[in-house]
Amino acid sequence: TFDVTFSTAGHNVPSTLYGLMYEDINSGDGGLYAELIQNRAFQQVTPGTSTALTAWAALGSGKISVVKSSSPVSPALPNALSFAVPSGTTSTVGFTNSGFFGIPVTAGWTYTGSFYYRTPSPPATKVSGSFTADLRSTGGTVFTSTTVPFTTSATWQQATFTFTASSTQTSVQNLFALSVGGSTVSGLTMEFTLISLFPPTFNGRTNGFRMDLSETLLDMKPAFFRFPGGNNLEGETAADRWAWENTVGDLVDRPGRVGDWGYINTDGLGLYEYLQWIEDMDMEPIMAVYAGYSLNGASVASSDMQTYVTEAINQASPIEFLINFVIGDASTNAQAAIRASMGHPDPFTLNYIEIGNEDFFSPTTYADYRWADLYNALHAEFPQLHYIATSATSGNVPSLSPAPTYWDLHIYSNPNFFINGAFNFDILSRNGLQFFQGEYATTTQNNGAALQYPFIDGSIAEAAYMAGFDRNSDIVFAASYAPLLNHVSSTQWTPDLITFSPNTVIRSTSYYVQQLFSLYKGDFYLTSTTNTASTPVQWSVTRDTSAGQYFLKVINTATSANTVVFTLPFTPSHTTGTGTILTAASGTQNTPTSPNAAVPSSFSFTAGKTIMYNTPGLSLSVLVVTD
């Protein structure tokens, strides 16, 4: 039995304590970004290669290939799909797209589509006709369609259309198809690009986010969103970095980039879309900015740093302009005016800027000049923002000048690390430093075996570590599991908090741990007797002051049950409490074949000055006591 007494003394819990770490790693295009067409604008591909045609296939006897257009729709999108119809064709011709490993067909959804098209060498007599746009199974069953009129012209036109599905298909093996009667277009060659199809989006935003994934994240009530990375911020080289200026404005002006996880990022999900969605989700950004270090190990030379920080040069836009895009005055600042023109005249909320990502991989340049160059310039221009330095795994941070207040720590390890490290923050001196546990997860079993999905043993170990975040939230201001999302058919990293297919979302055991800590964060931590790291039971007591509710979190990392007796510093007026528990047998995972193997359940208990609670093995419980 573990006897826990606690007083009404303690410290505030920062509102930012639990949130989300995000980057486009098995998760942006084809995931959070709602665009359903893969390779919609043939960005960053080499014309004439099979890769260039990823996700596209001809329908009927038309010939398709990706070409460098003789008259590109924009400098950012030089490539186009060339569609050539042999003379004398009479049968239906066209092309299909297989989406991001499938396309969902959901009854009642109105899909919004568009494409640019032109006829490089139009016939002397204009040809007019109609395309048919439809959603169909790979077997050819059409679920919904509409006609889209066209007229041949050498100049690019944009067609738009909608159609509504009347059935829900459990299979996502479906195609988007654009087709036309062969006799109408026989002998013609047409070009297409930026071929797009959106389902309804979260909050109905144009160019927005996938609804079910947004709702899944919203159910965690996350306080912040760290973006755009992580590795995906840095680029393999400086030229490949996430450059904000290439991710704003009209989609036709966004070139996309080769991301850092082995696939092309369309950047249709760009800075503005991120910020609008973060606002819609009641979160605040922790925005990482490029700090001159890329994944090939190279650092920008000291003499070149200001071109990345304050001096715009040959279209490359510095970090100072990025921050002005986010919070500048649209009536006086050019970058803020772009924000206003996209639909958000007021500044977005921004309090935290992270300077780089995992810069400890660069031997000396972060300490020598990169941190100081960015911090000094940006702090002078935006003194109200908090600047986060990147560090290694522990709280023993390197010395930087000027000395940072905020640090981002990352740790990926096994259950034993998180169980034995539960007091890693208790031992840190209170010297004004504030810590962001920006990335953490149980990534292997204790024997080193890899994990494809989180498992209960690792998730409960994470919970033991997170009780330490509650307890030390006087110096831990933010924490987020990583990576966040994983497309079940396009994986670069496992395990992940949430796994999804085109039409399903699987909440892992770690998702529920993150959710329970976030929902029951409270605003005040009550100092209690504490355990030591090696014992299997950890706890944390926080309070929602305005609601008069106390959250008694109990974690049991052992496989056997344990008993905890809480002695409260008051007698609660409500003698019945409600609780939520996540528990499962060792090894349990929520997977596509067993999505609900372990889900939280509620229970009631007797609340009084003392509360005895028998905590099952491998469990996280939250006992809610109302005064």
Ligand SMILES: O=S(=O)(O)O[C@H]1C[C@H](O)[C@@H](O)[C@@H]1CO
């Ligand atoms: O290869 S790693 O450095 O471990 O990559 C990790 C750390 C990096 O910030 C993030 O992008 C990635 C997975 O979350």
